[in-house]
Amino acid sequence: MAAAADAGYDPSAALTATSTCAHCKREIPSSNIDLHSAHCARNLQKCEHCGEMVARKLMDKHYNEDHAPVNCDLCKEIIQREIWDLHKRDQCPQRIVACEYCEFELPAVELHEHQDVCGNRTEFCQKCKKYIRLREWLGHEIQCHANANGAAESSSARTIPAREVRPPPPVRPARPIHGAQHKRLLFTIAVTGIAVMIGSILFQREEGF
Template sequence: MAAVHGTGFSTNFCAHCEREIPSSNYDLHSAHCKRNLERCPECQEMVPRMRAGEHYNEYHAPAVCQLCGTKVNREHLTTHEQEKCPRRMVECEYCDFPVEAAHLPAHSDVCGSRTEMCIPCGKYVRLREKYVHDVQFHGESDETGITREYNVPRGSGSSASEVSHRPLPHSRGPPPVVSRHRLIFTFAITGVAILIGTLVLQRRGPNQRPQQ
């Protein structure tokens, strides 16, 4: 059935391709459309019959992942290879070593159990607990993992500077500091003793012998 538009232009609906075709070209189009075109069952687009197989293989045939051999929709192949393939290589968050995604949980469980010395407090901390340790005891860490400030837990009685310079285990640490007042007092006593000894010797004289 022909449809007349407001400008007097008429069209006919093609039941095969479901498009409005100008009435002047409808007979020619109808014969060509039924003989040369077919609808793709996947995308519902009209494609040439001679290229139907090529169209399916190019746009709709399952693609094979080159890493794991899994068949996926071609349009999802990139997402599979980058985010879902179990054979894709990913980096361990603890050692930055690339491992297969399927083996990452087991690798991370072992790798994260390794201990590393915390420089500010001298304690050995598991790598999987390092971030929580830094946040809880030494302030929040930045994106690079470097602690911006070191805070001391309440009630410890130590300042931040004392903690940051606290000697590590099994180290002798800095030598003890002698009080300045104690040095002055020691020098004073020594000087007085020398002065008294000098006066006593002068009073006795060179020929006077001590009493037996």
């Protein structure tokens, strides 16, 4: 019987047998499970945020680098670490973006108002001899400057004309109100009239004498 039992023993199977660690839930070779379990429970801790097993002495560093909220230097908002990259790339209102018409860089919160003005500026089209709004430039090129086969040229090959990278010109100050000018004119006429009347009265008195 002992010989038969020895004949059915497979050493390779014993080497590949595993057991599940009660602490980290990993599959560990059965021959090392006792040693691993003692070391695991003493040195590793499961992160409550991501479930990763982290060395106890490194848990604070792991939390600060992977899970702690971030204070955005631009907009001063507290952002959850999980969406930090998205916030920096697409959501922060103070992130720097470039105007699609003049390439001027400014905070994203100001982009809509800037482009609303900038896109209404015009450039002279050398082909059709017309002034075209910048916001309509690409559509104008596609619709009006088709190639010889009747197909529109690739929009990637057509760009808005080069121009100086700068913000839109400042708004001119308002002109003086016409009503104020009219009042000054009336005041001048009244003063002149009074002076004439006084001169006439003095002249008449001199003739009386």
